[in-house]
Amino acid sequence: MEPILQVSGLTKTFHANGKPDFTAVDQVSFLLYPGETVGIVGESGCGKSTLAKLLCRLLDVTEGTIRLCGQDITKARDRELFGAYRNIQMVFQDPLTSFDPRRTLGDGIGESLRNAGVSKTERERRVVELLEQCGLSETFAGRYPHEVSGGQCQRAAIARALAIKPKLLLCDEATSALDVTVQQQIMELLKELREKEKLSYLFICHNLALVQSFCDRVLVMHEGKIVEEGTTDQVIFYPQSDYTKILLDSIL
Amino acid sequence: MSEGITVRRQKRKSSHTKWKLCFFLTLVILLMVIALFSEQLAPYDPYEQNLMEAMQPPSTKHIMGTDQHGRDMFSRVLVGGRTSIFATLALVAVIALFGTVVGTLCGYYGGRLDSLVMRISDVCLAFPGLVFAMAVAALLGGGISNAVLALAVISWPKYSRVARSQTLALKTAPFISAARLSGCGSNQIILRHILPNILGPILVTAMLDIGTMMMELAGLSFLGLGAKPPVAEWGNMMSSGRSMLQMYPWVVLSPGIGIFISVALFNLLGDTVRDYLDPRNSRSR
Numbered sequence: 001m002e003p004i005l006q007v008s009g010l011t012k013t014f015h016a017n018g019k020p021d022f023t024a025v026d027q028v029s030f031l032l033y034p035g036e037t038v039g040i041v042g043e044s045g046c047g048k049s050t051l052a053k054l055l056c057r058l059l060d061v062t063e064g065t066i067r068l069c070g071q072d073i074t075k076a077r078d079r080e081l082f083g084a085y086r087n088i089q090m091v092f093q094d095p096l097t098s099f100d101p102r103r104t105l106g107d108g109i110g111e112s113l114r115n116a117g118v119s120k121t122e123r124e125r126r127v128v129e130l131l132e133q134c135g136l137s138e139t140f141a142g143r144y145p146h147e148v149s150g151g152q153c154q155r156a157a158i159a160r161a162l163a164i165k166p167k168l169l170l171c172d173e174a175t176s177a178l179d180v181t182v183q184q185q186i187m188e189l190l191k192e193l194r195e196k197e198k199l200s201y202l203f204i205c206h207n208l209a210l211v212q213s214f215c216d217r218v219l220v221m222h223e224g225k226i227v228e229e230g231t232t233d234q235v236i237f238y239p240q241s242d243y244t245k246i247l248l249d250s251i252l
Numbered sequence: 253m254s255e256g257i258t259v260r261r262q263k264r265k266s267s268h269t270k271w272k273l274c275f276f277l278t279l280v281i282l283l284m285v286i287a288l289f290s291e292q293l294a295p296y297d298p299y300e301q302n303l304m305e306a307m308q309p310p311s312t313k314h315i316m317g318t319d320q321h322g323r324d325m326f327s328r329v330l331v332g333g334r335t336s337i338f339a340t341l342a343l344v345a346v347i348a349l350f351g352t353v354v355g356t357l358c359g360y361y362g363g364r365l366d367s368l369v370m371r372i373s374d375v376c377l378a379f380p381g382l383v384f385a386m387a388v389a390a391l392l393g394g395g396i397s398n399a400v401l402a403l404a405v406i407s408w409p410k411y412s413r414v415a416r417s418q419t420l421a422l423k424t425a426p427f428i429s430a431a432r433l434s435g436c437g438s439n440q441i442i443l444r445h446i447l448p449n450i451l452g453p454i455l456v457t458a459m460l461d462i463g464t465m466m467m468e469l470a471g472l473s474f475l476g477l478g479a480k481p482p483v484a485e486w487g488n489m490m491s492s493g494r495s496m497l498q499m500y501p502w503v504v505l506s507p508g509i510g511i512f513i514s515v516a517l518f519n520l521l522g523d524t525v526r527d528y529l530d531p532r533n534s535r536s537r
């Protein structure tokens with residue numbers, strides 16, 4: 001089976017003026033197969049968000065290659081990149097700031113359809129459908145981000161990500177800003193979508209319990225490098241690297 | 253309990269701001285309507301000379317007196333207001349538009365263009381504005397449109413600064429990333445997501461700028477670099493009356509009152525618009 005995502009030797013170096021160069025992501029390689037859910041864990045600042053932004057090309061790659069559904073998107077621009085966004089979408093950590101404060105949630109959810117040239121009436125129909133799929137009533141289409149709760153906003157963000165039926169969903173700490181019960185509900189939604197939509201996930205999270213219940217495989221990141229990789233149970237119960245042991249000890 | 257109280261207070265505060273906004277907006281619109289129809293409203297022809305009635309003090313016949321040519325000051329202030337106010341509005345509109353476009357593009361794309369434009373605007377901001385405008389106006393020759401042009405050349409950087417810093421702050425916001433993932437190109441991101449979000453601060457800057465610009469324009473005219481006599485304009489009216497200030501103060505005071513009232517009104521409106529757009533107000537709105 002061909003992997004959806006094929007990352008090899010991915011490196012990102014930030015050149016800040018005045019400061020020494022900083023390599024936030026260092027020679028990261030991994031594969032992600034259709035239907036698979038891969039978790040990425042690691043302490044704060046180890047480069048998880050940077051990796052996520054690289055994968056959907058919100059940042060330029062310093063070195064290495066990213067292949068998405070067999071297509072090399074490492075240097076993709078404009079049209080090519082928009083094509084890639086039909087396959088990969090992202091859910092952000094802070095739901096409220098991931099929506100334009102001056103536009104309604106419905107606008108945000110329908111934006112990718114609008115850019116794809118879908119007509120207004122068709123778009124409205126789809127937005128309602130997507131909202132319902134994510135457990136929100138259609139009245140939410142007309143609401144502004146500051147008029148809804150964090151959990152509702154994150155549901156809307158998931159609806160937006162699903163609008164153009166991607167194959168791979170990147171969740172960058174998608175539940176970290178939410179309280180425990182809402183977190184649970186969002187996880188239920190993600191699990192449900194995995195069944196129904198045959199989605200693959202790259203799930204960035206520092207809550208190991210969530211990772212254990214949700215992911216097939218885990219990558220452990222430390223200072224920009226992947227220090228351990230394996231099935232969830234393997235990594236959690238039989239950690240190989242020293243860093244993973246320390247990470248597990250600090251949490252359990 | 254206490255929450256209910258704060259909510260109520262906030263609501264009252266925001267409705268208070270709204271009321272103030274309506275009030276000042278009405279006054280400003282009234283001012284503009286008066287300026288627009290000044291020729292019809294003026295009791296006398298502002299350009300008709302009548303030397304028999306020169307230098308009359310304010311009376312029931314001429315409520316602001318007359319000038320050295322016997323022209324009715326009140327009519328002249330009304331008609332002069334049209335030149336002053338609409339020239340100022342045109343000036344502010346031009347620099348706000350140009351500055352915003354330049355600033356947004358600089359903030360969004362960065363790079364060489366950005367450094368170049370920012371150096372130019374540094375120069376403009378560091379240089380005493382009126383002196384530079386005088387030089388430009390002198391170079392272009394007199395006339396109100398040249399005065400507007402001269403002030404525009406040195407005043408747009410204020411807006412490009414505001415637009416640029418706002419754009420820089422927004423550019424890294426998650427909702428911009430989300431828009432990009434939704435397939436928006438740079439044009440759509442700027443037009444749909446950045447401009448609408450920076451319009452508030454730009455609008456406030458513009459509203460507060462109207463007063464200043466009106467003064468500067470009047471200043472240029474006062475120095476003989478703006479509207480040329482006999483065209484009635486507040487700055488050159490004050491200028492032509494200045495030698496008579498001690499004997500016939502109304503000749504200078506009347507256009508002064510015009511400037512004072514309109515600058516004050518536009519500034520008050522600007523303050524109110526700022527309060528109204530303040531994010532702390534927007535939630536309860």
Ligand SMILES: Nc1ncnc2c1ncn2[C@@H]1O[C@H](COP(=O)(O)OP(=O)(O)OP(=O)(O)O)[C@@H](O)[C@H]1O
Pocket residue numbers: 014016022024043044045046047048049050051
């Ligand atoms: N634009 C940038 N310029 C310079 N350094 C950056 C930039 N973005 C991120 N970094 C650095 O890269 C490192 C990794 O950041 P990143 O946001 O990827 O961490 P993270 O693993 O997502 O952390 P967290 O769990 O707190 O979200 C950090 O040390 C950060 O300071």
Ligand SMILES: [Mg+2]
Pocket residue numbers: 048049050172173
């Ligand atoms: Mg992060």
